[in-house]
Amino acid sequence: MALLTPEDLEDLSSQFEESESIIERVTGNKLADICKELYGKDMGSEKVGIIPITAGNGIISNFTSSLLFIAQRLGLEGFITQHTDVAGYYEAIRDGADILLMADDHLFIAHNLRNGKLVTNHEATGIIYSEIASRFKDASSNEILVIGLGRVGYAGAKHLTKKGFNVYACDPNRDFLEKAVHELGIMEYCKEDHKKFSMVFEATPNANTITEGMIAERCLVSTPGIPCGLPQEVGRKHRVDLVMEPLLIGVTSMLYSVI
Ligand code: 2YG
Numbered sequence: 296m297a298l299l300t301p302e303d304l305e306d307l308s309s310q311f312e313e314s315e316s317i318i319e320r321v322t323g324n325k326l327a328d329i330c331k332e333l334y335g336k337d338m339g340s341e342k343v344g345i346i347p348i349t350a351g352n353g354i355i356s357n358f359t360s361s362l363l364f365i366a367q368r369l370g371l372e373g374f375i376t377q378h379t380d381v382a383g384y385y386e387a388i389r390d391g392a393d394i395l396l397m398a399d400d401h402l403f404i405a406h407n408l409r410n411g412k413l414v415t416n417h418e419a420t421g422i423i424y425s426e427i428a429s430r431f432k433d434a435s436s437n438e439i440l441v442i443g444l445g446r447v448g449y450a451g452a453k454h455l456t457k458k459g460f461n462v463y464a465c466d467p468n469r470d471f472l473e474k475a476v477h478e479l480g481i482m483e484y485c486k487e488d489h490k491k492f493s494m495v496f497e498a499t500p501n502a503n504t505i506t507e508g509m510i511a512e513r514c515l516v517s518t519p520g521i522p523c524g525l526p527q528e529v530g531r532k533h534r535v536d537l538v539m540e541p542l543l544i545g546v547t548s549m550l551y552s553v554i
C-alpha cells in the first residue's frame with residue numbers, strides 16, 4: 296500500500312479547503328452534509344485521541360498533526376499523545392479519549408470506545424470518494440466507472456452498487472476484477488466498447504490511468520490516489536473536474552462513520 300510522505304502532507308489545510316470548494320461546486324453539497332446524509336448523524340462532543348505509531352516505516356512527520364487539524368476543524372476536541380504505540384494507547388484512554396485514531400503501515404483505523412464502532416481508512420475513503428463522484432450535478436447517466444479494485448476501489452464499488460448505480464470497472468489484476476464482478480455484479484469496462492463516463496472514481500497507486508476515450512463531455516474524477524490518475528493535459532483539454540486530496544476527506548468520512 297502506498298505510504299504517505301511528508302511532502303504529500305504539505306499545505307494540507309489549503310489542499311483540503313480547495314477540495315471542499317470543488318466538492319460543493321460539482322455536487323451542490325458540502326462535504327460535511329454529504330457525510331451527515333451518508334452516515335445519518337452529526338458530530339457530537341467526542342474527544343479524539345491520536346496515537347503516533349513507530350512500527351514498520353515509522354512516524355510520518357505531520358501525519359498525526361494533520362489528523363488533529365481535521366478533528367478540531369470538525370469541532371471535536373483532540374489531542375496527540377506524548378507517548379507512541381502501546382504507551383500512547385494507554386495515555387489516550389487514561390486522558391479520556393472517546394475515539395482513537397492510529398495507523399501502522401498496514402492499517403489506519405478509527406475506534407469509538409463508547410459505541411464500539413471501528414472503521415478502516417480504506418473503507419471510509421472508498422465510500423466517500425465514490426459517493427462524491429456519484430453526486431456529480433452534470434452527470435449524463437447513472438453509469439459510473441471505477442478504476443482500481445483494491446481495498447479502496449472495492450469498498451467504493453460495493454457502495455455504488457448498493458446505491459443502484461450501473462458500475463463499470465477495470466483493474467489489471469484479473470483476480471480483483473473477477474472477485475468484484477462475481478461478488479458485486481459490476482460490469483467489466485472494456486475500452487473497445489468506447490463507452491464514455493461523466494463520473495469516474497479512481498483508486499489506484501498509479502499515475503495516468505485515465506484516458507481520453509473514457510471521459511464524457513462533462514466529467515468529474517474523484518480520486519484519493521497518489522500519484523494522480525488523471526493526466527494533466529487530458530484534464531485541461533476536456534475541462535475535467537477533479538476532486539483529489541491525500542488524507543483529510545477520508546479521515547472526515549472515518550470520523551462520521553464511528554460517531
Ligand atoms: O503514526 C505515524 O506517523 C505512522 N505510523 C503513520 C503511518 C501511515 C501509513 N499509511 C499511509 O500512509 C496511508 N495508507 C494513509 C491513508 C492515505 C489515504 N489516501
Ligand code: MG
Pocket residue numbers: 497498499500501502504518520521522523524
Ligand atoms: Mg492513482
